[in-house]
Amino acid sequence: MPVLLRKQTINVLKALQEKKSDVVASELADELNMTYIVVMSAVNDLIEVKLGNFKEEEIDQVSLTVEGLDYLKNGLPERQLINIMLKNKLKEINTQELLKQSGLEKKIFYVGLSNLKSNRWVAQSKASGEDKIFIIAESFEETPLELFLSHFKDKKSIDYYGLSKEEQSLVNLLNKRKLITRKRKTLRKITLTKKGREIELSKINELQQVSKITSTMLSSGSWKDYDLKPFDVSKPGPLLKGGKIHPVINLINEIREIFISLGFTEIRGPIIESAFFNFDALFQPQDHPAREMHDTFYLSNPKTAKLPDKDRVTAVKETHENGGESGSKGWGYQWDENVAKKTLLRTHTTATTVRRLARYYQENEKPPIKVFSIDRVFRNEKVDKSHLAEFTQIEGIVIGDNVTLSDLIGIIKEFYKKMGFEKIVTRPGFFPYTEPSMEISVFYDKLNSWIEMGGSGIFRPEVTYPWGIKNPTRVLAWGLGLERLAMLKFGRKDIRDLYVNPIKWLRHESY
Numbered sequence: 001m002p003v004l005l006r007k008q009t010i011n012v013l014k015a016l017q018e019k020k021s022d023v024v025a026s027e028l029a030d031e032l033n034m035t036y037i038v039v040m041s042a043v044n045d046l047i048e049v050k051l052g053n054f055k056e057e058e059i060d061q062v063s064l065t066v067e068g069l070d071y072l073k074n075g076l077p078e079r080q081l082i083n084i085m086l087k088n089k090l091k092e093i094n095t096q097e098l099l100k101q102s103g104l105e106k107k108i109f110y111v112g113l114s115n116l117k118s119n120r121w122v123a124q125s126k127a128s129g130e131d132k133i134f135i136i137a138e139s140f141e142e143t144p145l146e147l148f149l150s151h152f153k154d155k156k157s158i159d160y161y162g163l164s165k166e167e168q169s170l171v172n173l174l175n176k177r178k179l180i181t182r183k184r185k186t187l188r189k190i191t192l193t194k195k196g197r198e199i200e201l202s203k204i205n206e207l208q209q210v211s212k213i214t215s216t217m218l219s220s221g222s223w224k225d226y227d228l229k230p231f232d233v234s235k236p237g238p239l240l241k242g243g244k245i246h247p248v249i250n251l252i253n254e255i256r257e258i259f260i261s262l263g264f265t266e267i268r269g270p271i272i273e274s275a276f277f278n279f280d281a282l283f284q285p286q287d288h289p290a291r292e293m294h295d296t297f298y299l300s301n302p303k304t305a306k307l308p309d310k311d312r313v314t315a316v317k318e319t320h321e322n323g324g325e326s327g328s329k330g331w332g333y334q335w336d337e338n339v340a341k342k343t344l345l346r347t348h349t350t351a352t353t354v355r356r357l358a359r360y361y362q363e364n365e366k367p368p369i370k371v372f373s374i375d376r377v378f379r380n381e382k383v384d385k386s387h388l389a390e391f392t393q394i395e396g397i398v399i400g401d402n403v404t405l406s407d408l409i410g411i412i413k414e415f416y417k418k419m420g421f422e423k424i425v426t427r428p429g430f431f432p433y434t435e436p437s438m439e440i441s442v443f444y445d446k447l448n449s450w451i452e453m454g455g456s457g458i459f460r461p462e463v464t465y466p467w468g469i470k471n472p473t474r475v476l477a478w479g480l481g482l483e484r485l486a487m488l489k490f491g492r493k494d495i496r497d498l499y500v501n502p503i504k505w506l507r508h509e510s511y
Contacts, residue, residue, distance in 0.1 A: 003049055003199070004207040004227070008034065012042040013051065014201060016192050025054065025188040043190055051196035059187045060160040062171055064152050068179035072152055077104055077112025082121055082140055085133075095124065095131040111177070119143060145170055159187075247509045248498055251486055252374055255394060258418045259372040262411070264396060267371045269352030271378075274305035276340040278351045280316055281358075282433040283462040285331045286339045290347070297345040297378050304341040308358055313337065315466035325470075326461035345378035349393045350433070353477065357467040360399060367473055368403075372396035374482065385494040392482035397459075401472050405436060408456055408476040416442055416453075419485070431455045433463050434477060444488055451488065454480025 005013070015032055016023060029039045046052030064072060074080060084101050085093060099109050113133070116122045121137045142150075148170045151158060160171060160182060174180045209227045210217075217223040245253075256266060279291055289295070307313050318324035320335040346352075352373045360369065373395045381387045398411065409426055416424045423443035431437040434457025441450045456478030464475050483495050490509065492498065497505060 002203055002205045003051075004205050005045055005049070006042070006207050006209055008038055009042040009045040010201065010204055010206060012039060012190075013046060013192075013196065013199075013204070016052065016190060017197060017201075022055075022189040022191045025190055028190060039190075040188070046192075046196060050193055051199060052190060052192050054188050054190045057187050057189070059162075059185055061157045061183050061185045061187075062160050062180050063157040063183070065179055065181055068149075068152075068174065071179065072149055076115070076146060076149070077102075077108050078115040078119065078121075079146065080104070081109075081112050081116055082135075085122075085135060086140070090135075092132050092134045095133055098133060145173060149174070241507055246501075247490055247506070248482070248486055251489060252392075252482065255374060255419070255482075258415055259396065261418075262370070262414065264370045264372045267352060267356055267373050268375060269346070269349065269355050269373065271346060271376065272299065272302075272305075272343055273346040273351045274307065274340065275342040275344060276305070276307050276313070276316070277354050277358075278344060278346055278348070280320070280335075280340045281354045281463070281466070282350060283319060283460060284432060285320065285333065286336060287333070295380050296347055297380055299343040299345070302343050304338075305343045307337070307341060309362075312358065312361070312466060313340070316340075319462050319466055323462070324465060326465040328460075328462050330462075347379050348377050348479070349373045349375045349395045350477075350479065353395055353397045354463070356397065357399075357464065357469060357475070360469065361467040368398065368400040370396075370398050383496070385496065388483065388495055388499070391495075393479055394454075394482055394485075395477070395479040398476040399469065399473065400476070401474075403458075403474050403476055405438070405458070408438070408458070408478065411476070412440055412456060412478055416440075425450070426456070429455060429457075431457055433460055434458055435460045440478070440480070446488075446491070451484075453484065454478065 011032060012028070012034075015028060025039055025043070026036055028034075029036045032039070040054075043052055043054050047054075071077070075083065081098060081102055081104075084090075084098065095113075099106065102109055102112075104112065113122075113124070116133075117124060119137075121135065121140055123134050123136050125132060125134065144166070148167060160168065163171065171180065175182070207227050208225060209229050211229045211231075213223045213226075213228065217226070259266070275291070279288070280286070284290065315324055317335045317337070319326055319328070319330060321330050321333065323330040352375065353371070356369075356371055359365075374392065376390060377393050378390050381389050383389055396411075398407070400407070412426065413424045421442040421444070425441050426438040427441070429437045429439035434455075437455060437457035439455055440453045442453055443449070444451045456476075459469075459475040459477055461470075464470070464473075469475060483498055486492070486498055487495060490498075490505075492505070
């Protein structure tokens with residue numbers, strides 16, 4: 001029975017039969033003007049019919065740099081310099097004049113001049129008061145380095161360990177001059193079996209192989225004469241590089257849809273905020289360390305902000321000084337309205353939810369009210385793989401009568417389950433403007449560990465009473481960082497990737 005092979009496989013077999021020894025696959029590809037992949041595909045065909053095989057070996061491959069290739073074409077700097085002197089029949093020449101005629105960079109010129117002197121072809125002297133170069137040799141035969149460099153005219157690369165000790169020393173010299181690169185590579189050598197060497201090409205029939213059947217082949221019945229090329233459906237298809245929405249924006253949209261499906265309304269607030277809404281309305285004392293400039297970006301223009309109605313400012317003032325109507329003793333200091341007027345880049349989106357409490361009071365709304373916010377915040381932090389000076393927070397509040405921690409836990413668990421986390425736990429925690437407070441953790445399967453995601457709790461009376469929200473009406477609140485969630489979802493180890501936008505990562509993320 002005749003052997004059936006594709007045309008390119010027959011060509012590879014023919015070339016191998018003409019060789020007396022094993023052939024390097026990449027060299028055969030160049031010789032036959034084929035791609036490396038086509039040659040190795042042909043070798044696999046030969047393996048199937050037991051006509052050929054290949055073996056692999058690790059080699060230390062040496063090839064010329066761009067500069068080295070230039071010297072292979074035009075000669076080493078020392079050869080270029082001596083050629084200029086010989087061509088112009090110059091027994092001596094001013095050093096600077098030779099530099100000018102050579103057209104070489106100053107650094108390269110002096111490397112060439114040094115090698116000219118090492119070869120004892122020229123001497124350099126300032127005896128006449130002028131820096132001159134003199135030819136002192138009779139002949140200028142090719143140096144061992146030039147002879148070795150000429151090997152690369154026929155080969156793009158050479159196996160370092162296949163060289164003699166003398167040749168290896170020349171490679172090391174070229175390496176010092178930064179004219180070569182060394183790279184460890186797997187070399188594939190093709191060989192024929194005994195059957196492959198003895199088989200006559202006349203006994204091999206060309207396999208007519210097609211990748212698809214056309215309508216003409218079907219109607220004529222000629223498809224029976226062809227071999228249909230098999231497809232490996234397990235291999236990935238081509239990577240599409242079209243434009244798409246950024247993965248972080250997709251995540252934000254997913255979170256937005258979850259909250260809306262739970263009956264929440266999205267709210268937004270100003271990035272430039274007053275200290276009043278950012279700190280004071282949250283019952284944070286005016287001498288708190290978090291207000292310092294090393295944590296907060298304060299603004300010089302505009303320097304102050306307009307405060308809300310005077311009665312609400314007074315209610316917040318009294319809460320700080322003596323507890324006001326909240327039943328608290330307050331902080332026991334004299335509250336300063338000028339400090340509250342300072343402008344800053346908001347440090348949390350809780351400032352936006354507090355503004356929503358102010359609107360609740362102004363419009364005399366009735367509970368329940370459910371709102372969420374996904375927005376940028378700013379903190380004066382050193383940027384590293386786990387910290388940013390600008391990042392995004394996700395917050396939500398529920399204003400309702402007789403709502404409890406059980407209601408809060410139910411909302412939180414439902415949100416994280418919709419985000420794909422099956423195991424969610426809450427534990428007691430401390431946060432300045434909620435009491436009681438809870439920490440939220442989820443179990444992340446890929447790391448096989450619990451990850452803390454954010455905080456939650458019920459707003460303290462000192463936060464809600466100035467806005468007319470009093471027991472039994474309460475405010476459930478929770479918040480988390482978007483970036484922490486994004487790093488888990490996208491498997492990133494450096495938080496900066498979310499904003500530096502590594503192209504390789506973005507191309508591999510799904511649409």
